[in-house]
Amino acid sequence: MSLPENIADAAARLVALHGPDGFTMDDLARESGLSRATLYRQAGSREAVLASLSEQGLEVGKRVDVRDRILAACRVVFTRAGFEAATLEDIAREAGVGPATVYRQFGDKEGLISAFAGHIGPRRAMHAVALRPTGDLRADLERVAAAVIRYAAEDLDLLRLALLERIRGGPWAELLMASPSRARTMLTHLLEPYAKSGSLGPDDPRRMAQAFAGMLLAFFSGPVLEGGPLPDPEETARFVTHVFLDGLASTARRTP
Incomplete structure (x- = not known):
């Protein structure tokens, strides 16, 4: 499909500024001075715009799936x-x-x-860490905690929306709950070999995973609900891991 010159020029400018995946059809409508309806009528889809630019010799890069x-x-x-x-x-x-x-x-x-929910959730952020234990429990927990906090920093607005959806019992709450539940399951799998080796004491890995996840949640629930910046991922990860492991060690000492 051959693009009208004004649309082709506007699209080329946007690609030069933001890359082939860095603009929307709304951006292109504004840049070309057209209504969205007129743009779609004259240019078709976003993919059609990029395909036309490629045919004209403009480098549009590798297309995202x-x-x-x-x-x-x-x-x-x-x-x-x-x-x-x-x-x-x-x-x-x-x-x-x-x-x-x-x-x-x-x-x-x-x-x-x-x-x-699975694409953005903490399960995705911690996947590579939690499924590949290194044998160093403290280091593994710090890496998981930092990954989760970095994920929260990237998607704070969406976390707020998801939390509000759960609070009001909206129709999508159950779907949004699935990802954190799978994340706790993944964390349980990480802790299980350490529990079997005696590194974590006698408690159930599922309970320990829930406790660790709850400590992390406490650090970003405030910014999610009230606004403000999230804590530093690495420093917070070290602190939470330290408190968690010291608490487990203290519990193990008191266990007869």
């Missing part, structure tokens, strides 16, 4: 509109794909939110 692009669009749309008000059509426009593509990838809104 369509599924990842839709999930990235979810972050923008959910933060802007909330889980309830956001529509699959809104997300499709933000991702530069047709609504049918979103339905084909995720089935429906429930499937999309479920995938998104």
Whole structure:
């Protein structure tokens, strides 16, 4: 598809400024001075714009997988509109794909939110750390804690939305709960070999995982609910791990 000159020029400027995945069709509409409806009518989808630029010899780089692009669009749309008000059509426009593509990838809104919760949740942030224990319990826990806090810093607005959804018992609360639950399960798997070796004392690894996760939650629940910056990930990770392990050691000493 050949783009009108004003759209092609505007798209080329946006690619030069932000890269091929750094602009939306809304950005392009503003840059080209057109309404969104007119832009879609004249240019088609975001992918069609980039394909046309590539045909003209402009380097548009490696394209991001369509599924990842839709999930990235979810972050923008959910933060802007909330889980309830956001529509699959809104997300499709933000991702530069047709609504049918979103339905084909995720089935429906429930499937999309479920995938998104896993995509951004703490489980994703801690996956590489928790599933590859090094044999150094303190170092492993510090790495997990820092990963979770860094994740929270990147998605503070979304964490706030998810927490409010859970508090009000909204229709998406159960889906949003699934990712933290899986994260605790992953943390339990990390602690199990240390518990078996005697490094953690006699308590149940699931209870210990819940306690450690609760300590981490306490450090970012304030900023999530009240605003303000999150604590330094590395320093907080060291502190939480120190308190957690000292508490377990103290409990083990008191156990007959």
